[in-house]
Amino acid sequence: MNVTYPFTAVVGLDDLKLALLLNAVSPRVGGVLVRGEKGTAKSTIVRALAAQLPAVDTVAGCRFACDPAAPDPSCPDGPHAPDGTSVRRPSALVELPVGASEDRVAGSLDVERALTEGVKAFEPGLLAAAHRGVLYVDEVNLLHDHLVDLLLDAAALGTCYVERESVSVRHAARFLLVGTMNPEEGELRPQLLDRFGLTVEVRASREPKERAEVVRRRLAFEADPAGFAERWAAEEAALAERIAVARDRLADVRLPDERLEQIATVCAGFEVDGMRADLVTANAALAHAAWHGRDTVTADDVRAAARLALPHRRRRDPFDAPGLDESLLDDLLNDSSPDDDPPPGGDDGGRDNNEQPPPSNGAEGSAEPPAPESEESGGGGGERVASAAAPHAVPLLEVPGVGDGVAGRRSRSRTVRGRVTGARRPSGKVRDPHVVATLLAAAPHQRTRGRDGAGLVLRADDLREADREGREGNLVLFVVDASGSMAARRRMTTVKTAVLSLLLDAYQRRDKIGLITFRGRTADLVLPPTSSVEAGAARLRALPTGGRTPLAAGLVRAAEVLRAERLRDPARRPLLVVVTDGRATAEGDVARAAGLLTGTAGIVVDCEDGPVRLGLAGRLATRLGARLVPLGDLDGIVRDQRRRKAA
Structure with a gap:
């Protein structure tokens, strides 16, 4: 038997406790988004709260947890008799995995049976299971945007809609939505942030005595879960009673x-x-x-x-x-x-x-x-930290071709959501039927199938699935020259502003980003690939400059990072953005390093200026097979895109 850690035994986290309790008292508050570092008991306290919520009465045999006193008239398992039998059960706690599909979340229709047999067979999803309980989404910032939209729409409306072509199902879905996230792994869009009622920042206590008490209680729970829970039973019962009383009082x-x-x-x-x-x-x-x-x-x-x-x-x-x-x-x-x-x-x-x-x-x-810094501030050992101006809009930088990556807003991709470009035979269960193509496939066979009246005679091999094309998010890996060749000409403010603008663009297009800088003798991965543009901006602002220019080391480090990311996330195509004036400590090494990046889509942002130009960044772009973009002329990309479209 699983024993839940008691809510009242959690040390500290008073704001989080209060936010959860307010939602337990009134679902109209709109849920809680818990932001914080890993290992701060976010999951523990959410599971503990669910155990304190009052039990609910449900219609016997209803998969959608209808209330016997007020059954949902649109319930797919209905209609329910007003005097039917009921079952009392604890409030549900449903946990949504990061890799869940839309069908798993909202439920799915058996499209094949609907088209070939005329049967509307619906399999409820996690939203139905969470009705009148708690829906807990760990790492909500890692969910696809359309799933987050779906969750928040259901939470706001109290209803889940599932539609496949002309077949539609709806059912009640009222739940306490709790999402947790680690900001270092990426942010939610502001529109999605706004849909959560409350938010709480949590961090581990820095007080030694409080930290010791956390460990003491956790060890005691792991040694004897049932005994530990029994010692807190009185406090838990009092909490459950207080929640019930507050719910009753709320209407007055x-x-x-x-x-x-x-x-x-x-x-x-x-x-x-x-x-x-x-x-x-x-x-x-x-x-x-x-x-x-x-x-x-x-x-x-x-x-x-x-x-x-x-x-x-x-x-x-x-x-x-x-x-x-x-x-x-x-x-x-x-x-x-x-x-x-x-x-x-x-x-x-x-x-x-x-x-x-x-x-x-x-x-x-x-x-x-933060307030703007001076253009350059001195640091120890001759290092300088240049400030960055406010970011500005940049034109679209795409990876050529059509990919199969995660949904986003940058490059062309075959996706489950987007415009229909054709139809194909399904390789498994039909998820997205192309009705017109299905009917056209069946039409020539109607006489041989003995059709004698209205309607078509469909078979499974007539079914066609839609091909869709949309946009994908990419891995945008920035390789930034922070050497003295850049800083000596006081260009780092402009460079940082440009990279900050590209970071903002990557956030808006739902990319993963990484940041490599090279100076002195080495190249450093200062930001491993992540979805947190906030972390990237913070590291960029604190980036010191000075020293020699190990361009080859930066390119080798980029090849290593991209190799590891291809194994970790093979569907996400990379876009390499090298920001440099092209100067290098060892020219021959650059040619060999560039060979490691053959086949990688790339952009070289040329930071060289002045009346005399050596064209070194252009030479690097040729070696990489990348496009060359002058730092001060990014609008040229827009003109180039317009010319290519016109052609």
Whole structure:
């Protein structure tokens, strides 16, 4: 028998506990996105919460967990008799694996039976299993965008729609959505971030005594799970009772107009986009008041809700870290409070006992981008760190040909989502039928099959599947010259700005990125291939310059990285972007190193300037079989693309 680690035994993580509990009290809050480093008990606490949710009554035999008191009229297993038998079961906890397909998530229709037999056979997916429970998505940032969209749409609407050509099925799907992610492995798009109701940043405690207590409890649980759970049974029972009481109280909690105006003032003051922030904050404030046994929302409830609902909605670009200036929050609350209102924080300020407020500005990053540095700042050992200006738009850089990689927005690819370019015989179960091609394949055989009336006689070998073409994401590997040949001419600010702009473009096109720099005697992989453009920008800004120019070492390192990535992710095609003026410490070594990259799609960004040009970057581009793009003339790519299209 599996024993779940007790929720009340988790040490610290007060903000995360509060966010989960508010969602347990009111599903209208909209779920929780948990951001943080690995090994911080994110999965443990989510599983622990599910065990504390009240049990639910379901219609006996219903695969969609319909409520006997109010069965879903569109349930595929219905209609259900109002006086039918019911079954009581614990709230479901469904975990969505990163590699799940759309059919596994939303459910699937047996298209072959639907076309050949006229039977609408539906197999429910994970959304149906999670109805009236918890849907937990670990590493949500690694899911394909269309799956994340599907999850968030279902969570917002409370309904899952499955459509295949002319056949449509819908069923209820109301659940508490919890997603976890490690920001170092990539970010969610701002549009998707906004769809999560609350967000929490978690990090391991730096307090030795607290860390020791975490280990002590975990070792005790692993030694005797049942005994450990028994010691916390009273606290767990009290928590479950408090959740149930708060749920019952929620309908009677009042949100006065002055508190609603406070919420609007706070959201406007933080310049969040749209109205979702106001709605989430209002629902979270109502849940917080119910959780604390109040019948009316107070300023402390608004403050607690805003701290959890607004940080991820303040981001203005992918390089901004989520954050919230709590002094500004208090100022906005005070300015909009009634005259007789106590200052926020007089109760618990939205935090439970022993909770430490998160930093508003500091090492973890603020919501605002860092102030510009001077063009070059001195460093020890003759090193220099140049600043970067704000990124700008860049033209599309594509990998030639048609790939089979993951969905994205850069290069042409055969995908499951995109425009239909043709039809083919299916190699297995039909997932995406091409109805017209199927009918055309069956039409010539109708007389021999004995058709005598309306409709076509279809057989399995008539079925055709759609060929689709869309866009894929690529691995964009930057190889950046950080040597003295670049810095001596004070070009690194321009170079960093260009690379930062290309990083932003890679984020928007859903690429993986990697960053290699070469200077002195070696080349360093300063950012292993990842989806985290934020990490790439941070390493680029801190990049020192100076020293010799080991261009060959940079190319060899790039070949090693690409070789390893082909084994790890063979479907993702690479795009090599070399940013250099072409100077090299050893010219002969460059030719040999370039040979290691034969067949790799590439771009050479030529950073050479001045009245006298040696054309070394152009020579490198020829060796690599890459396109040459002058640093100051990236618009030339757009003109070139237009000329090729016109031709």
